[in-house]
Structure formats: structure tokens, C-alpha cells
Amino acid sequence: xxILVFVIFLxxxxxxxxxxxxxxxEQQIIEMGDIEYGQYLGAECASCHQQTGASEGIxxxxxxxxxxxVALMLAYRSKEMENPVMQMIAGRLDDEQIGSLAxxxxxxxxxx
Ligand code: HEC
Numbered sequence: 001x002x003i004l005v006f007v008i009f010l011x012x013x014x015x016x017x018x019x020x021x022x023x024x025x026e027q028q029i030i031e032m033g034d035i036e037y038g039q040y041l042g043a044e045c046a047s048c049h050q051q052t053g054a055s056e057g058i059x060x061x062x063x064x065x066x067x068x069x070v071a072l073m074l075a076y077r078s079k080e081m082e083n084p085v086m087q088m089i090a091g092r093l094d095d096e097q098i099g100s101l102a103x104x105x106x107x108x109x110x111x112x
Contacts, residue, residue: 005082009075025074026067029099038104041097045105048085063110066102073098 023031049061061069075081076090077098093101 005080006075009071009080024067026070029070029074029095030066030102031099032096033099033101033103034096035100035103035107037097038100038102041093041101042104045089045101060111061105062108064105066106069102069105070098073101 045061048058050058072081073090073093076083076086077093079087081087090098
């Protein structure tokens, strides 16, 4: 069920992106970001999201595409995605902070 909701969400955000001349919401949020601020904010994420990749069912976020990252964080913030931990974390972040985290994590080396 969660997967289905997520796939629908990705498809709708893709359509918005494909059929509009303007920047997508995700791109606008990424443009607000600052890598160093993202590094600072990202320190708390590393306690669960290990640098080396997936562990104990927690997905790796290093090297994730910035737009996908923003889309996921917005989905947790709006509670479209159901994980209560990530809903709480995303709920505390504003757009600028999410954009900064997206920039920071997208330029890290993805896990092998
Ligand atoms: C207390 C542990 C914990 C912390 C701290 C944490 N996360 Fe998560 N995160 C999770 C778990 C568990 C999931 C998987 C949730 C699910 O299945 O929907 C997740 C999922 C994600 C995802 C989706 C990954 C994917 O491939 O689906 C992103 C993006 C993410 N977290 C970003 C962050 C960011 C950014 C921070 C820091 C601001 C952070 N997380 C802090 C536990 C944590």
C-alpha cells in the first residue's frame, strides 16, 4: 500500500514536471538550498542513515537524486508517506532546509 501511494505520488510529480514550463516545486526548493547548511543539518540524519549504505531496514540516502530527495521529504512532511519517524523529522524542516539537505546528500558518494 505504501509503495502504491509512493508510485502514484512520483507519477503525479513527474507529470507536473513534464507538462509545465515553470520550474517544478522540487527544483525551486533545491535552488533555495545551501550545501554547507545541508551538511550541518545532515549530521543528525547520519545516526540512522549510515554513511556506508542501508542498515537494519533504513534506506541509504547518500547520493540520492536531489529532486527525488525533495519529493520524498515533502511526502513525509505532508504525511503522504506513512513513516512516523520521518514524518516528525520532515515536519520540523522548512523548504530551505530540505533544499540544503537535498544538495548535500545528492553530492555524497552513493553506497556500493
Ligand atoms: C530515528 C532514525 C532516523 C533519522 C534520525 C532520520 N531518518 Fe530518514 N528514514 C528513517 C527510516 C526508518 C526510513 C524508512 C521509512 C519508510 O520506510 O518509509 C527513512 C527514510 C528516509 C528517506 C526516504 C529514503 C528512501 O529511499 O525511501 C529519506 C529521503 C530520509 N529518510 C531522509 C532523512 C533526513 C534528511 C534525515 C535528517 C534530517 C533523516 N532521514 C533522519 C529513519 C531516520
